Amino acid sequence: MEMASNLFARCKAATLLLGVFLIGGITCGLARAAPEHGIAMYGDPALPPDFVSLPYVNPDAPKGGRITFAEIGGFDSLNPFILKGTAPWGMRMLGYDTLLDYSWAEPFTLYGLLAESITTPPDRSWVEFTLRPEARFSDGSPVTVEDVLWSFETLGTEGHPRYIGAWKKIARAEATGPRTLRLSFARPDRELPLILGLRPVLKKAQWEGRAFAQSGLEVPIGAGPYMVDTFEPGRHLTLRRNPDYWGRDLPLNRGKYNLDELRYEFFGDADVAFEAFRAGLVDVYREPSAAKWETAYDFPAVAMGKVIKAEIPHQRPSGIHGLVMNTRRPVFADWRVRDAMLHAFNFEFINATLTGSKMPRIQSYFSNSVLAMRPGPAEGRVRELLVPYAAALLPGALEGYALPVSDGRASNRRNLRRAFALLEEAGWHVDERGVLRNATGTAFTFEILLRQGDTETQQIVDIFAQGLERLGIAPQVTAIDNAQYAERTDSYDFDMTFYLRTMSLSPGTEQRLYWGAEGVTTPGTGNLMGMDNPAAEAMIDVLLTAHAQEDFIAAARALDRVLTTGRYVIPIWYSPVSRLAHSARLRYPETLPVYGDWVGFLPDVWWSEENRE
Template sequence: MIGATLLAAAAPAMLVAAAPAMLVAAAPAMAQERGAHAIALHGAPKYGPDFQHFDYANPNAPKGGEVKLSAFGGFDNLNPFILRGQTAAGSGLVFQTLTTGSGDEVTTEYGLLAETIQIAPDRSAVSFTLRPQARFSDGTPVTADDVLWSFQTLREKGHPLYRTYYADVVKAEKTGERTVTFTFRNTDNPELPIIMGALSVLPKHAFENRDFAATTLEPMVGSGPYVVAEVQPGRSITYQRVADWWAKDLPVNRGRYNFDRLRYDYYRDLDVAFEAFKAGAYDFRLEHSSKNWTTGYNTPAVKDGEIVREEIKHQDPQGMQAFVFNIRRPIFQDRRVREALNYLFDYEWTRANLFYGLYQRTKSFFANSELAATGLPSPAELALLEPYRGKIPDELFSKPFEPPKTDGSGNIRPNLRAALGIFKEAGWDLKNNKLTNLETGAPFRFEILIAQADLERVIQPFLRNLERAGIEASIRVVDTAQYQNRMDNFDFDMTTERLAQSLSPGNEQRDYWESSRADQPGSRNTIGIKNPVVDALVEKIIAAPDREAQIAATRALDRVLLWNWYVIPHWHDSVHRVAYWNRFSHPPIAAKYGLGFSDTWWVDPAKNARLTSSARRAAAP
């Protein structure tokens, strides 16, 4: 699945179907002729044509209030659809797509800009008919010509990922006053109707005298619930809710987008940002630091209930966070070298001493989902994997994948011995306490590139273990703009990265893993994988005829990726840890997928009044 953060919101900063009858809402055949209100990749949509609002949204939530949030680094661009520049936080709030997903279903899309969706009986095409009331923020109607222009422009001038997503679309045409039809290259890629529904529609007239591919700090015209109200380049950006937004009463939007103003202030130091939150400089914080969560909130504001800490369970797939190898580098091209390096990361010690016992080890590229490979391959997986026996690691067939473990004491001698043994098999050996290439005499040396200095506390113990193996490794901390530029051009040895995933992987897997993307600047194949077996399994995922086949193909791919040791897995969790000043409320039913703070929370007038009164008393002489 593409995901809102990619096509509807921003280029990287983070779907497969069965028969045609399963792609449209469960309804009589006539509904397909008229067009459907929603499409589901598997089964039928949860919400019928007459639904009033999503279960996790409060239609009576009050509108109002200004909310301050934080962002890290800086920004120099308000166009989230191109490769260049650092896109501002929250930029996706300005734009709308043809369809939108729900937060409690797997890959179901409901009409947003599109009033109806009609899929050809043989799945060779999909048509979207626009809502007559759809408007851009400058008051002009959203037209079929805007849809066509957006598709063509994103494919030709947008981020390179769009060319991957739209590669199988052979024709886009206006087939009615408000209708656009996309025709596909073949009928065995059932995700394509949903991919096209995720198309962000931009105003053709607003770009007639502008270079779309150039970065800009001029606010862009969109059709979303917010417009850019104020820009302080690199420092802050403020969004204003559109009071007469054309889509505010649509069932998919009732109870959503409740804040009048959203302001993102940028911080270049995460410790400074944390202290700023406790001082009241911003309102809401998604806490990623176990140290902060465990020890950092011992403040009067927390004790007095002015700051609320909450753990919210979720079912979001966690993907893979890891130390990522750039296997374009010669030293990382041998699978055995990558395996040996896995033995030198002491996760058990790290969890006990740095994470205060929080988190769990990641053992899958699709962690926290049913897509994750566990145990030994199932019969369905074996049917996919057996043809490649001899071309993939033999262990895949006989062992469940497990990253190397330690006893957590900090004594890694058993792992060190194992690592050095594997290094020797790969042509590296200790000489004068330096791991040396037996053929060239070159030392084993690499750099870990990061943009967040707080990661150093996790990386430094890893470096000490690498040093014990005779490896010269260092940390390079750069600003976010330089980091993004270097990642886009694969200018790194190793980095830390989260490879995010959806619950329904599909065409986007090409951008992550396929050989054709390994040398494409800006692709998400940051590892540099060129593996024909991986390519073939990705295509199996895309063409899977049903959910069971999709799961089997994804698990098979997972096993091949894991046993090739392309990464050193980190950790993940199944709760959102949030802290916020006690002026908000949220619906009693949380979405299964996603936190939805700026989406479904609201400023509670009574709580806000109490908090304001308390602050005034504290400030009084």
């Protein structure tokens, strides 16, 4: 404290006596950093320090009841923070608390959870968190600064790759008091205080003498609202609300975590899971198919009002969903080949066949939002950002680009002609037997890797394969179980596979995990396509350092152009609503978060009316 007082005095004297702002401004700015109840990526948090509850919850929601989910696949680990093994998603989201937590009514604003306050200077060169004295793990032991620092280092060095990038940006991590810790950053990154505020906090003592990176089934000790009750690997998992949860009375948690029991039943495929829902063994079902939503929900429980069909709108970007091509494999290293695949994929016919043309197509990675690339040539600030990297850009990034559109007929003749021309330019030709080969005589073939039981994806691929056959290409379609699929995709052992990457309204550090060059060789990242593009890296840098929202939006739109024109993914459709069929005894608030049915919605703000007839 004495050092801070002296520093402030020196700053004040320098300003008053010399009148030179540039001499003392930066240092004084650091001294003026004050504890806050929350932090926003841009501007100030919408909620005041004395807020009562989040705007999209029912603060008077009753406690009690249960919900049963249907999950596809299985699990063989209860550690959701490492690359090895498969853990249930509910473990990470509901079993552990973080220093800060979201308000999903804002694009990217966090409020104190384990931390009662956050302090960071205007340049966000460091961040300091002060822990709440009442914060406890599920075994009743206090959450300490030592636990937090150990969690950050362990996750950053031994955890899943999604945690490693942020840890590398920390120059120093230290305790600054009995309940305070400070993280100083090696380079500018305005998002980093928020990202680190979302790191899960683990109990250090539980892991002493054990290898953290090894998967296992030991019941974890977390500080979150739910604890593991019962489980059978690969079959079911039950989480039970902790009656002594330390944070149950916080304004941030009022109206949340109302259900006493969350049960996850695991099924081999989506068809079996849906039949379990129809039979009343499952309480809620997310329906991805617009066509099935209209035709398959005529069973008695719906007619009797025991099951409710709900459509939850959202305002988030479409993200990317479709068939991703692995550029680490020679067959897809040439962008012209990837472009040919885009032309051979008859989206309009597939959409008409499987959804009745009801689903809009994903046009780019951030479509359906203000962050999406605009039609036509790049202009203004977007062009300024991209021009220095023109040599690394593919056709369309600066000039303008749109996905191929067919006439909707099964033949897809025009686009197949274009696909064949692109393949010829890339050195592929059809031989006398109708097989596409390169100059060495090697046939054009590749594997499409799918999850077992994914019926809709299989239907999409079957139609796609028919178009490829007309080009002299006979792909091999391989369906494997979830564990094998995770192992192969984590190690990038595939040619083409189905890919889903959701996007938020505030893209940031995670973009480097998705598209960064390090992911070309580092296993387990989101960079399944293996892209290595300096333009993408540069746009992510601008995202992370932008002070003005205008620069942030321009960087996102420029990144969207780099990704979309890279021709890495054959996109399918997205839905501007989530389709949820659920038991009538389950309810949710009338006011919806801006992200809709996403993280933080189900089961977080739902409740049960157990006595409803």
